Amino acid sequence: MSSAMQLSSIPATTDSLAGALEAVNPTESISLLYRILDDPSSSPEALRIKEQAISMLTDLLTQEKKAEELRSLLTQLRPFFSLIPKAKTAKIVRGS
Structure with a gap:
């Protein structure tokens, strides 16, 4: 699920x-969420x-x-x- 930046993963914790929520700008948030x-x-x-x-992503x-990055994310x-x-997959894909 790597983003274009190819940074190392970070633990999936609260x-x-x-x-990621507190990031300075959307680009930084997006990068952290991919990680x-x-x-x-x-x-x-x-x-x-x-x-x-x-x-969030x-x-x-x-x-x-x-849009293209969003389409790529789903893949x-x-x-x-x-x-x-x-059911959870469907909810995520629908965006509900």
């Missing part, structure tokens, strides 16, 4: 999610944090009018979607 999604952990807590990160990409998320229930 602290890292808060850090959270790159965390290899699949614990229930990490999956929950990643779901929140996806929601899709909102930011929409606000920044980055990159396919392995993640296999780890969560189909």
